[in-house]
Amino acid sequence: MKEVTEILENMNNDRDRETGRQNAHADMHKHKHPEDQEAYLVDALLKAGQRDYRKLTLSELAQITQTPLDEITACFQSTDDWIDAFYCELVQQYQVMVERVPDFENYTVGEKLLNFCLTSMDMMRDHEHLVRSTYHPFILDRFTSTRFEHVVADLFRGFTEQDGRVAMSNQLLLVSPIYTWWSREYLHMIGYWLSHPESDHQVMALAEKTTSLLNEILYNGVFDRAIDLGKYLFEAGFVSAWTPVSVIRKFLRF
């Protein structure tokens, strides 16, 4: 009887182990969203230790992460793609992190922009080898725009659109090319920082001064008030005094 019990227990244990293996495999591939799967793969790669990331092929990535190649290719078309995904993952992690920052929603746009610049630099420091070897060739110097660039632009758009203090006239000017431009400037700043290892303080001061200026511009309501004045002049009929004839007459008299 005791032997039977032992056999049954062993069978149960074997079954449990098998189920565990199956669950683990399922866990590995259960991400429904491609972003989650990408994040998982990038994370697995980073945990596997340092290597020459620039020469890493997708088959090597499959081998390192113990993932079937077809699943890898479903996420990434090329090495460029997974490197791009790594940088996008930084933005994702940043967004998760700021949810824990008390009072973050009350930060000004300038503070949010600066916070992103400084925090992303910290995050990049944590993966210095990868960032130093891939940032310029795969992100900054790429002929076409990267997904990272768009993700950063979207993040910046979120900062201004969720802020109720931006002047109305400035909101009208905040169109997609502006965010793309800001995003490019951010990429260049990071590029400068990576190329000049001693420039930490310089780059931080640059970021601080630039974001302070942007904040001043965005919150400046001069145009709002000018539009308000124009509207009043028009509605109250004062504009009639500025007919072309009267303007020419004034000009000639002057």
Next chain:
Amino acid sequence: MSDFPSSRFERTARIARAGMRVGKNYALQHFRNRMNSNGVDETERKEFHSTNARYLYDEFSKLRGTALKLAQTLSLDHGLLPEEFVDVMSQAQYQVPPINRALVRQTIKNELGSYPEELFREFNTEAVAAASIGQVHEAMLPDGRPVVVKIQYPNVRVSIGSDLSMAKLVFKRMVKSAHTDEYFLEVYDKMMEETDYHHEAEQITRFRERYDNHLFSIPEFVPEFSTSSVLTMTRTTGEHLGDFLSRNPDQVERNRYGQLLWNFFHAQINDTQTLHADAHPGNFMLCHDGRLGVLDFGCIKECPTDFFTDYVSLLPLHLDGDEDQLWKLYDRLGLVNQDSDDMTYERSFFELCKSFGDLVISPYQEHSFDFGNREFSETYTSLVKEAVGQPEPRGSHHFIYVTRAHIGLYRMLMKLGAVIDPRPGKKHVLEWWENRQSG
């Protein structure tokens, strides 16, 4: 990383611009007054001073650091500028616009290794006080202790040298003194100490050991959350002098607050020869438990034995009124020169020092002294102005911070209008002095 201009050029340009603008305003006002035969309206004059003071305050607040500290010291400690300037500049003690919250977060990460939300159970991103060198945030440690975290503005330390050399240049043009370099070295050393939070941490610990008792509350330094530019200490809760006065407290409360300030100053006359030299309303608090909270330990003056003994000797010798002894004492303190060729000038300076000394010790001659006495405050202010207005600044460089502590105490007591009992302080000082003489 900076939230304020740190380059010498930028700082000089801002100071020059502010100086020129205020100078122009005063020149125009002077011209208008000359043209106006009816004289100047008092309200208009006050408003004019306030407007200029506010402008200067705004500009210096942007500069922060040494420039703001010097402007604040000039206006508050020495009575050189109109009272309206004092009112506006007193904001610099704890109401300077705070720096960017992202910079605060990053400074904590750089200094303590993690972001505030990871380090503290709670962290208030809004600064509860912001002054010339740093700003203060309330937080709660993981073990539940409420603390304040003092964060130094980035680059403040870097700008000290350039700000002081600029001030020295102006000072040398205004006054002739063989001691200018000594004075500026003293200020430089103290500013460097103030911007080294390790030094302040040591002082907090020492002051807590000496004075934290049933009368005074001294915070506890928290070393594991502190570095040379982030300082964490336990939180003292209560009312600052300004808040206290704004609720128009009764005379009994004023007297009690005043007596605590008086007792704290005199308790420091002991063998440690160390004084809390930043005596202004922002650094003291009336705690909810009735104790006097002392908040800032950046500017602490540790005196050499000879100077400290001589400084304390001023009280017994002024009480005695023996002029020969006073001449010798003043000579040792560098206030007069008994070997001078121009003894007429020396005598006039002696008289000025004696008048000032007699006034300062006048509270010690009473059983009860009313610092709200208008005559006392007017005489006091005019004598301070006369002393500061002398063509040649005199005295040991140690006077700078020791008088700051003493004058600061008197200014606070006058602001409170407190009636205090000076006898416990006097008794303590005289006993210490007699022991020193006999020892």
